[in-house]
Amino acid sequence: MRDTIDKLTTPHSDIVNTVVNPKSTGKIPKGLTLLSVLIIAGMLALILSNVIYHGLGAISWDFLTLPPQNGMEGGGIFPAIFGTAALVILMTIAVVPIGVLTAIYLQEYTRPTSLVTRVIRMAINNLAGVPSIVFGLFGLGFFVGFIGHGIDKIFYSGTRPVWGQPAIIWAALTMALLTLPVVIVSTEEALKAIPREIKEASYALGATKLQTIMKIIVPQALPGILTGAILAVNRGAGEVAPIMFTGAAYYLPYLPTKLNDQFMEMGYHIYVMATQSPNIEATKPILYGTVLVLLTLTLLLNFVAIYIRSNIRRRRIHA
Amino acid sequence: MEKYHFKPKSKIKEFIGRKFIAINAYASLLAIILIFIFIFKESIPIFTDADVKEEASVGKMVLKQHYYPDRPAKWSWQPNSEVPKFSLLPLFIGSIKAAIIAMLFAVPLALGAAIYVSEFASQRMREIIKPIIEILSGIPSVVLGFFALIVLATILQKIFGFTSRLNAINAGIALGLAVIPIVFTIAEDAMRAVPRSLRDASLALGANPWQVSSTVVLPAAFPGIAAGIILGFGRAVGETMIVLMASGNAAIISASFTDSIRTFAATIAAEMGEVVFGSTHYNVLFFIGTLLFVLTFLINLGGDLVLVKLKEKLQGKLS
Numbered sequence: 001m002r003d004t005i006d007k008l009t010t011p012h013s014d015i016v017n018t019v020v021n022p023k024s025t026g027k028i029p030k031g032l033t034l035l036s037v038l039i040i041a042g043m044l045a046l047i048l049s050n051v052i053y054h055g056l057g058a059i060s061w062d063f064l065t066l067p068p069q070n071g072m073e074g075g076g077i078f079p080a081i082f083g084t085a086a087l088v089i090l091m092t093i094a095v096v097p098i099g100v101l102t103a104i105y106l107q108e109y110t111r112p113t114s115l116v117t118r119v120i121r122m123a124i125n126n127l128a129g130v131p132s133i134v135f136g137l138f139g140l141g142f143f144v145g146f147i148g149h150g151i152d153k154i155f156y157s158g159t160r161p162v163w164g165q166p167a168i169i170w171a172a173l174t175m176a177l178l179t180l181p182v183v184i185v186s187t188e189e190a191l192k193a194i195p196r197e198i199k200e201a202s203y204a205l206g207a208t209k210l211q212t213i214m215k216i217i218v219p220q221a222l223p224g225i226l227t228g229a230i231l232a233v234n235r236g237a238g239e240v241a242p243i244m245f246t247g248a249a250y251y252l253p254y255l256p257t258k259l260n261d262q263f264m265e266m267g268y269h270i271y272v273m274a275t276q277s278p279n280i281e282a283t284k285p286i287l288y289g290t291v292l293v294l295l296t297l298t299l300l301l302n303f304v305a306i307y308i309r310s311n312i313r314r315r316r317i318h319a
Numbered sequence: 320m321e322k323y324h325f326k327p328k329s330k331i332k333e334f335i336g337r338k339f340i341a342i343n344a345y346a347s348l349l350a351i352i353l354i355f356i357f358i359f360k361e362s363i364p365i366f367t368d369a370d371v372k373e374e375a376s377v378g379k380m381v382l383k384q385h386y387y388p389d390r391p392a393k394w395s396w397q398p399n400s401e402v403p404k405f406s407l408l409p410l411f412i413g414s415i416k417a418a419i420i421a422m423l424f425a426v427p428l429a430l431g432a433a434i435y436v437s438e439f440a441s442q443r444m445r446e447i448i449k450p451i452i453e454i455l456s457g458i459p460s461v462v463l464g465f466f467a468l469i470v471l472a473t474i475l476q477k478i479f480g481f482t483s484r485l486n487a488i489n490a491g492i493a494l495g496l497a498v499i500p501i502v503f504t505i506a507e508d509a510m511r512a513v514p515r516s517l518r519d520a521s522l523a524l525g526a527n528p529w530q531v532s533s534t535v536v537l538p539a540a541f542p543g544i545a546a547g548i549i550l551g552f553g554r555a556v557g558e559t560m561i562v563l564m565a566s567g568n569a570a571i572i573s574a575s576f577t578d579s580i581r582t583f584a585a586t587i588a589a590e591m592g593e594v595v596f597g598s599t600h601y602n603v604l605f606f607i608g609t610l611l612f613v614l615t616f617l618i619n620l621g622g623d624l625v626l627v628k629l630k631e632k633l634q635g636k637l638s
Binding site: 026033034040047097101104109120125132181184208209210213245287295298 | 429530
């Protein structure tokens with residue numbers, strides 16, 4: 001009886017029934033998909049527990065504040081921590097203003113369907129997908145080779161390069177390009193979350209577009225901008241390929257104090273210690289210690305960013 | 320009542336502000352163009368310079384070469400030997416092998432997890448699983464490379480008894496860990512973007528939750544899932560530090576996944592540091608960079624186009 005009614009009301013029910021097995025309850029798919037979640041979580045747990053287990057013993061006040069000794073088999077990693085911090089600070093100064101202004105332009109000045117927006121958006125998406133090693137090549141060819149050598153040719157007559165060599169400023173600018181899409185996307189999300197009424201109120205009071213942006217929109221979007229900056233720092237602190245030829249050095253007896261100094265960096269330090277150490281067993285504790293410090297730093301930044309972002313999202317839902 | 324002073328509207332200020340913001344917005348576009356120009360510029364001698372062409376013309380990089388008169392022709396990457404050999408085939412095979420393993424490992428897990436989160440998980444489970452994936456995506460690639468080099472390679476060798484400890488499978492699995500968050504995020508977004516009305520209609524017709532997922536949600540979200548896989552593949556091809564550390568870096572032509580491999584990206588990272596500025600080797604490394612840039616550009620463009628189509632489909636015609 002039911003079959004007949006089905007056929008009468010929905011003529012395609014036969015087809016539907018061949019696709020869907022009416023007896024399938026979904027227990028097996030649910031189990032299988034849950035299994036993949038568990039495998040991913042398991043791999044993550046393995047990585048984190050391994051690093052914490054082996055790394056925790058190496059962490060001490062000396063480890064964080066002393067330079068390396070005995071060919072990386074003793075001492076600490078202070079210059080690498082300092083260099084990483086200097087790198088991401090310079091990078092943030094370069095990337096945040098450009099990223100925020102781009103997001104403002106896309107959200108406030110152009111229609112989403114206009115050609116300009118589409119082209120810029122396509123460029124941002126592609127920039128986000130360029131392999132990090134290509135950024136490294138670009139930094140070498142453009143910042144070090146073109147800009148740096150150019151400055152040397154115009155302002156310095158000596159034979160030794162002043163700016164036309166790997167330096168922290170070139171590494172930071174390369175990293176700024178790499179992290180630009182991160183800042184733009186985060187800021188845009190924050191701009192979208194600002195209620196229309198606030199902007200309209202501002203216009204209704206006679207404020208111009210620029211005044212509205214500077215006084216209303218940017219302050220409202222600050223948490224999102226902050227999230228973007230944190231995610232950019234997180235990314236910049238972890239990437240190694242872009243800085244390999246643009247400024248990072250394995251060992252330096254001094255800290256970078258000028259923009260054209262080379263610098264030590266934690267990720268690069270890990271790479272060289274792990275692959276080029278003559279005695280891997282002797283460097284292992286320091287290696288694990290460095291990995292733990294880098295991982296702690298990036299994961300902390302990540303958590304802060306996730307926290308701020310979830311607050312923004314919640315606000316958008318309630319607004 | 321207090322008297323309120325309106326600031327006079329300054330048209331010039333508005334104009335300059337608008338232009339300044341617009342100029343910044345074009346930074347991403349400019350960056351993409353400059354990256355291509357400066358990477359490609361350094362590889363031009365391969366097409367024009369007679370001496371460079373003698374060692375590494377496009378034909379010589381692709382076809383079998385007789386390097387020694389008394390030995391059979393072969394493909395070989397040995398840029399620093401007495402007779403420099405610049406065949407790209409071993410590197411191409413290495414890149415493809417690593418990417419295949421990475422995708423085979425990452426796609427089932429990422430899609431499984433995405434289906435679980437969007438179809439089966441309770442709100443609480445979702446709030447646990449999503450940060451797990453975000454933490455995984457926050458792990459710097461140098462740390463994943465380190466983990467594969469020190470820990471994973473040992474585990475895999477103990478289980479499977481590989482002859483070479485660092486090989487395509489080891490590098491591919493570590494690479495997969497970097498790909499999982501990309502595929503997961505995009506696929507899960509696509510599944511959640513399927514309009515509620517479609518789910519409700521299906522449920523109202525008597526389908527159980529898994530029937531709704533498998534016959535309505537997954538087909539509707541398929542373009543998004545495909546885009547996630549495409550973009551994940553782009554990442555796998557371009558990723559540098561993981562393969563540099565975990566793959567063994569031997570440029571071998573073989574079909575076996577248990578041999579060491581050398582990828583395009585890792586080759587640039589490993590050799591750019593010691594290359595003579597302006598030599599054939601230097602030009603070839605930039606040429607590889609150009610190939611990587613163009614390849615990932617096309618992959619990302621393809622992925623984005625699919626996503627745009629999906630958005631139109633879900634927002635326009637169906638709901």
